[in-house]
Amino acid sequence: MAVSDLSPALRASASSRPHPKARPGYGKRSVPEQCPPREADFTLLPDRERHIAGYVDALPEGAAMDIKSLARSQPLYGQMAVGSALRALGVAGHLRHVRCLSGEGDQVRWVTRTFWSRTAHDNEWWTAFLAAEEHHPAPQEATEAVAPAPVEAPEPEPAPVPARPPALVVPQQRTAQPQPQPRPGLSPAFAALARLGRADSRLALSAADCAALEQAAAEWFARGVDADYLTNALTAGLPASVDSPFGFVRRRLRDKLPPRLPATTPVTQATPVRRLMVECTECGAPGRPEAFRDGLCRPCRELDPA
Structure with a gap:
């Protein structure tokens, strides 16, 4: 229930949870x-x-x-x-x-x-x-x-950093999580689409959906973005319900496609x-x-x- 006649002096949160900081630059x-x-x-x-x-x-x-x-x-x-x-x-x-x-x-x-x-x-x-x-x-x-x-x-609570990394940890072992879990050899675009359902269940895609949308998502990666950027762009401002996750994601992949990065310039530019x-x-x-x-x-x- 909204509080009436709030004073602008109420500038601190009434929650005990501290507000998170964004990553540097954000x-x-x-x-x-x-x-x-x-x-x-x-x-x-x-x-x-x-x-x-x-x-x-x-x-x-x-x-x-x-x-x-x-x-x-x-x-x-x-x-x-x-x-x-x-x-x-x-x-x-x-x-x-x-x-x-x-x-x-x-x-x-x-x-x-x-x-x-x-x-x-x-x-x-x-x-x-x-x-x-x-x-x-x-x-x-x-x-x-x-x-x-x-x-x-939103950022999770930071985990303590060990003095040295555990032995014998390989990248493939760190991806052993519940479905949807990309298998070795799948493209970053397919993997990002497969994880959309984790970010928001309204955009859960099947394996066939991911395969059909893989090329459109790959174009985003070709333009310099990463999986986190793609996920954020596709899940921002979702309606209360999504009747067709496949159609919704396909349209956003097309409508929100970022521009191509400019050609690299010599390092002499200060x-x-x-x-x-x-x-x-x-x-x-x-x-x-x-x-x-x-x-x-x-x-x-x-x-x-x-």
Whole structure:
């Protein structure tokens, strides 16, 4: 049940579970030159959006911004409510989801970030800010290229690292898990499709389904993404029920296919230009900043003109 007349001063979670951080280079990014927090922040928003905004605003830089992490770390709203609130905050001008190319040479990869502003801004401001951000070198660029991380997702509690690895551990033994379990010799694309049902049971595919979709998924890998990125893109923003997992995944593989990475350039380039795309806060589809209004792509705006 939503709490009425919430004060923006309620900026800490009422949950004892600490909010997780995203991997380095991912997660929350606050826009520069913001005013200090005030009691009047977010007072014009509805109760639910006001509470989620106050919670997000209090999170540190690099905090995980995926729906599952936000819903798990605060007690008042579930995943569907948090997803709707984030969409409303994007429309109100407080946030934008983006994908950035990070790294140098052959080590470039896409990372997902959420830019957050305590002050609401219009579409023109966000377009200008993201256009400038695209050519602004990221301080962690080199680290991300050496040690790439998966697309922002809820992270498990970190396990202690042993002083030295156990003897005789081979990669094949580490994949001995319950079905669906890819067998040796299967492609990374087939393996990623087979694991979709673990990430979300609504997208459970049969072996025949995986074989039929393998070539379409392989094209994603050919464009520089990894299994975690593919899984995140296919499972983001799922409807309450999926009647045909095969048809749903086939369409997303086609509609959300990322662009090809630019050709590798000589190492003589000191500071690589970072490419940036905005993600629709409703469906997650990527595009250029100027193609979005209120954080929504054209198809989502047409579905909900209000």
